[in-house]
Amino acid sequence: MSSNSSFHFNITKKLEGTLARAGEIHTPNGVILTPSFVTVGTKATVKSLTPEQVRDLGAQVVLANTYHLYLEPGDAIVAKHGGFPKMMNWHGPTMTDSGGFQVFSLGTAFDQKVSKLSKVEQITDDTPYAISEKALAKIDEDGVTFKSYKDGSEHRFTPERSMSIQWNLGADIIFAFDECTSPMAPLKYQQEAMDRTHRWAMRSLVAHNLLDTGKKQAIFAVVQGGRFEDLRKESARILAEMKSEAGDEFDGFGIGGSFDKDDLGTAVKWVNERLPEGKPRHLLGIGEPIDLFLGVENGCDTFDCVAATRIARNGGLYTLSGKININNAEHKTAMGPIMETCGCYTCKNYTRAYMAHLFRSDEMLGATLASIHNLYFINKLVADIRQSLLDDNFFTFKDEFLKNFYKN
Numbered sequence: 091m092s093s094n095s096s097f098h099f100n101i102t103k104k105l106e107g108t109l110a111r112a113g114e115i116h117t118p119n120g121v122i123l124t125p126s127f128v129t130v131g132t133k134a135t136v137k138s139l140t141p142e143q144v145r146d147l148g149a150q151v152v153l154a155n156t157y158h159l160y161l162e163p164g165d166a167i168v169a170k171h172g173g174f175p176k177m178m179n180w181h182g183p184t185m186t187d188s189g190g191f192q193v194f195s196l197g198t199a200f201d202q203k204v205s206k207l208s209k210v211e212q213i214t215d216d217t218p219y220a221i222s223e224k225a226l227a228k229i230d231e232d233g234v235t236f237k238s239y240k241d242g243s244e245h246r247f248t249p250e251r252s253m254s255i256q257w258n259l260g261a262d263i264i265f266a267f268d269e270c271t272s273p274m275a276p277l278k279y280q281q282e283a284m285d286r287t288h289r290w291a292m293r294s295l296v297a298h299n300l301l302d303t304g305k306k307q308a309i310f311a312v313v314q315g316g317r318f319e320d321l322r323k324e325s326a327r328i329l330a331e332m333k334s335e336a337g338d339e340f341d342g343f344g345i346g347g348s349f350d351k352d353d354l355g356t357a358v359k360w361v362n363e364r365l366p367e368g369k370p371r372h373l374l375g376i377g378e379p380i381d382l383f384l385g386v387e388n389g390c391d392t393f394d395c396v397a398a399t400r401i402a403r404n405g406g407l408y409t410l411s412g413k414i415n416i417n418n419a420e421h422k423t424a425m426g427p428i429m430e431t432c433g434c435y436t437c438k439n440y441t442r443a444y445m446a447h448l449f450r451s452d453e454m455l456g457a458t459l460a461s462i463h464n465l466y467f468i469n470k471l472v473a474d475i476r477q478s479l480l481d482d483n484f485f486t487f488k489d490e491f492l493k494n495f496y497k498n
Contacts, residue, residue: 097308109389112479117183117262127472128394134174138458141180148469156189165258173260186261191270249293257301266294268312280316299338308341326364342370355384362389398468402460408467421446434466
């Protein structure tokens with residue numbers, strides 16, 4: 091059971107023969123109907139959109155980034171607003187990540203001397219792999235010292251500091267500080283990093299509960315272990331059983347780190363078969379449509395990803411027949427909407443020809459209208475997945491959607 095009385099998770103429907111379920115995550119600022127897509131507002135803003143627009147697009151919950159808000163404007167300024175939700179005028183559930191992913195992905199500068207690997211068996215302890223001397227982040231047992239990607243200034247994150255920053259940021263759900271390893275990391279290093287993540291998880295749990303005496307925030311641990319089955323299973327087991335001396339335990343779990351995209355469903359299943367059924371599971375940084383189906387089928391409840399809005403700002407748009415690029419010549423004279431059956435504001439009011447004109451003219455409205463469409467599409471997709479679970483037709487819906495979306 092969760093030790094946080096203001097936070098709980100109910101499973102309302104299970105899909106027989108799978109780990110899939112529909113449920114409800116209750117937070118102090120509202121209920122999240124799961125499965126749910128978590129909209130990313132990295133710097134306490136969803137680029138080009140107002141919070142009211144985000145809500146109207148079906149978003150239930152917004153995630154902000156600890157690393158970026160720490161660097162600018164600073165967590166103390168965010169705290170003066172009463173937390174990032176109040177600062178950005180979002181009325182609903184919220185999350186913050188721990189900052190670990192950005193510290194490592196932006197600062198570690200792994201020396202990748204091997205080509206892209208498609209199978210985990212190709213990575214061995216003899217694979218050339220090292221942390222470059224030019225790295226912006228240095229890892230030790232206590233935490234990470236890193237340099238800002240903005241101005242090169244030096245900073246320090248520890249599990250305790252991450253908890254303090256996330257307390258100031260004021261989200262409903264926060265994540266324990268973890269080490270996010272490179273996909274190129276061999277087994278030996280993945281083991282070391284995973285063990286360190288577990289020690290940091292305990293420190294995060296203790297530090298968080300000293301801050302959050304009123305139980306206003308839920309804390310999720312992050313399962314690591316790379317693409318190695320035995321490590322993933324071990325990480326899930328250890329974190330599921332972890333309790334502080336005071337008896338506190340994690341309220342839910344994130345699944346982080348690197349995956350082989352071809353085996354994402356399998357890797358997620360390894361973990362979720364060992365995590366407590368009665369606690370929510372969040373798949374970090376995943377938002378491709380096929381990955382959403384695989385994640386749900388294998389027991390994940392929530393997902394966050396910047397892809398929908400990032401590709402939108404570059405002219406990439408979702409349709410039921412796959413992604414299109416509005417910058418392609420074929421759209422310059424197309425008088426229909428992005429998608430005939432779409433109910434979003436953009437599709438109801440504008441043609442593809444107009445959208446193409448906005449992007450070719452570098453008009454700001456283009457990014458806004460494209461983001462509106464993509465967020466509406468992805469939120470509706472996950473809502474439809476949820477409904478398919480409730481209606482017992484998940485696999486029919488999955489097969490039909492994926493056949494059309496990836497037919498090209």
